[in-house]
Structures are given as structure tokens and as C-alpha cells.
Amino acid sequence: MKVFESYSQGIKRATIEIKMVFLLWLINILFAVGIYPQFSNYLNKTISRSIAAENFIKYFDLHTFFELLIHQGDKFSAIISFTGLLIIGYILASVFLNGGILFTLIHPKKANQKRRLAPVFFQGGGKFFGRFLRLVIYSLVLWIGIGIVMLIIHLILSPITKGSTNESLMLGLFLVRGAIALFLVFLVKMILDYTRIKIVIQDTRKVFLSMWQAVGFVFRKLGSTLALYYLYVLTAFAIFILYWWAQKAVKTHSLLPILIAFVIGQIFILSRGWLRIGLQAAQMKFFQAAKTKTSPIE
Numbered sequence: 001m002k003v004f005e006s007y008s009q010g011i012k013r014a015t016i017e018i019k020m021v022f023l024l025w026l027i028n029i030l031f032a033v034g035i036y037p038q039f040s041n042y043l044n045k046t047i048s049r050s051i052a053a054e055n056f057i058k059y060f061d062l063h064t065f066f067e068l069l070i071h072q073g074d075k076f077s078a079i080i081s082f083t084g085l086l087i088i089g090y091i092l093a094s095v096f097l098n099g100g101i102l103f104t105l106i107h108p109k110k111a112n113q114k115r116r117l118a119p120v121f122f123q124g125g126g127k128f129f130g131r132f133l134r135l136v137i138y139s140l141v142l143w144i145g146i147g148i149v150m151l152i153i154h155l156i157l158s159p160i161t162k163g164s165t166n167e168s169l170m171l172g173l174f175l176v177r178g179a180i181a182l183f184l185v186f187l188v189k190m191i192l193d194y195t196r197i198k199i200v201i202q203d204t205r206k207v208f209l210s211m212w213q214a215v216g217f218v219f220r221k222l223g224s225t226l227a228l229y230y231l232y233v234l235t236a237f238a239i240f241i242l243y244w245w246a247q248k249a250v251k252t253h254s255l256l257p258i259l260i261a262f263v264i265g266q267i268f269i270l271s272r273g274w275l276r277i278g279l280q281a282a283q284m285k286f287f288q289a290a291k292t293k294t295s296p297i298e
Contacts, residue, residue, distance in 0.1 A: 003227045006289070010232075010282025013105065014274045017281075019117045020104055024097065024273035025266070031093060095136060098280075099128030102200040105281050124200075131199055134207045139192055142211075146184045153177060190229045190283075191218050197284050221290060228286055232279045239275070243268040 014021065103124020107115065157173050195207075195214040204210055218225050243264065250261045 003224050003231070003286075006228055006282045006286040007231045009285050010278040010280075013281035013285075014278035017104070017277055020101065020121065020277060021270055021273045023117065023121060024101075024276070025270050027093075027097065028269055028273070091136065092133075095132045096125040096129050098196055099132055099200075100125035101277055101280050102196055102284070103127065105277075105284055106200060128196075128200060131205060131207050132196060135192065135195060135199075135211060138208050138211055139188065142188045142191065146181075146188060149184060150177070150181055153180060186229060186233065187218075187226075190225060191215055193229075193280065193283050194218060194225070194287060197280070197287050201284070201288065217287070217290070224286070225283075228282055229279070232275060232282070236272075236275050239268070239271050243271075 100121040101124075104117065104121050107120050154177070157177065160169075160173065191211070191214050194217055195211045198204070198210045198214055198217075199207065202210075246264045247261060250257050250264065
């Protein structure tokens, strides 16, 4: 299957699954409503209400972060611990949602038949939660590999930048390292996407083996898999630019603009869910088509 064909089919499927888009939005809202007030109140109680605290909550200003860390490190350690718990909670929620999305995608709506979304979605989330959680642990092998590659690059480039006063050279090398890091991160994320797709389609419990087979699949079709993934990355970037422009255009000095800004923010969250479903659907279509032709990772 061609890349653009998979891309368009993913977009079409995400649009058809509009109920799932809204379900992801609702789960996101519930998660945010449950967490953000507690986090902001906890932060204010820990470091008191101050301009620094308000700046940190609103903008996550890096200068403010280090200032708070230096002067109130004992109190701020509690915030770091709480943030760690939030990260763990986010990972667990993502594991569950990935199962729900993929399981729903392999149960398409049939003509003249009503499919109940919630039972299918939550059944998939529960069914594959354990397997996808094991995948998170096994994927540490890939993330450590990225760390080793970046360390090697750092060791190679360090002698070039050491003691250098050429700002253009240093900026260029910094951008190169950043680009390589992003490429590797996206590559691992893509491999994990295909691993989850394989696990769901074949209903296999061989998670570690599936991951390495997905590595082989991605590298055998590297150009196509990368092109499909980056088409969605570019689409996401375009949507973010539109969101950023719309937010900048709204002057939040009265109630109506604040409401408009809120609606724009919710549309942006909906678009993220829509793209997430679209990417998974496109990759699933591509995987199934490639598997039918060549059985690449059986």
C-alpha cells in the first residue's frame, strides 16, 4: 500500500471514528480536572503564593524553576516527587488508551449495524493493558540504545566544540544533535506503534519477540514507514501553528475572549486525539497491506 493512500485512509478512519475522538477528549478533560487543581494547590501550599509560583504554574519559566530549586529546594523536592507520580499516571493511562484505540480500529462499524463504542474501547484497553505495559518495560532496551548513540555523538563532537568561539559552528552542531535525537526518538516511537499493532492484530502474548520483529519490519520498509509517520508529524505541526496563531490573535482581557480561547484550546485537544487515531489507523492499514503481500514479520 502506498504511503499517501495509507495516510488518507487513516485520516478518513479517524473522521469516521468521531465518537472515539470525543471519548479521548473526555478522558483527557477528566484527567486534567482531577489533576491540575490538586497540583496547583499543592504547589501554592508548598512554596506559598508568590509571583514566582504564579509564573511557574502559568508559564513553567525555566529561570523561575532554577530559582525556586536553589532557594527552596527542600520544599520543591516534594513537587518533583508529585510530578513523578503524575508522569507514571500518564504512562499508565496512555498504555490503556493505546489498547482501546487499536482494539476499536480492528472492529470497524458494519453497514446497518450499530457498534457500541465504549464497551469495545474499554474491553480493548483492559485486554491489552498488561501486554502494552510489558512493552513499555521492554522498550527500555531501545531507549538505552538511543542514549548510547547520543553519547557516542557527544564524544565525537565534544573535541570540535571544546574551547571554540565560533558561535555559528556551535549552534549548527547543537541543531544537528537535536535533529538526530528527535529522529531517533520518533523512530523508537514508530517501532513501538507497529509492535502494538502486531500484538493487537495477531492477539499474541509474545511481546518481546513482537518488538524485535517490528524493528525488522520498520527497517525493511524504512522509507515508507518514516514517510507515513512524518506526514502525520507535519500535519500535527501545521495544526499546532494554527492553534498558536489563533491563541495569539485572541486578547484575553474580558470574558468573551477568554471563552473563545478556551474553545480554541479544546478544539486543539480534539485535533490531537483525531491525529492520534488517524496515525494508528494509517499504520495499521500499511502493516496489514505489507503483511498480506510479503508476510514480513511472521
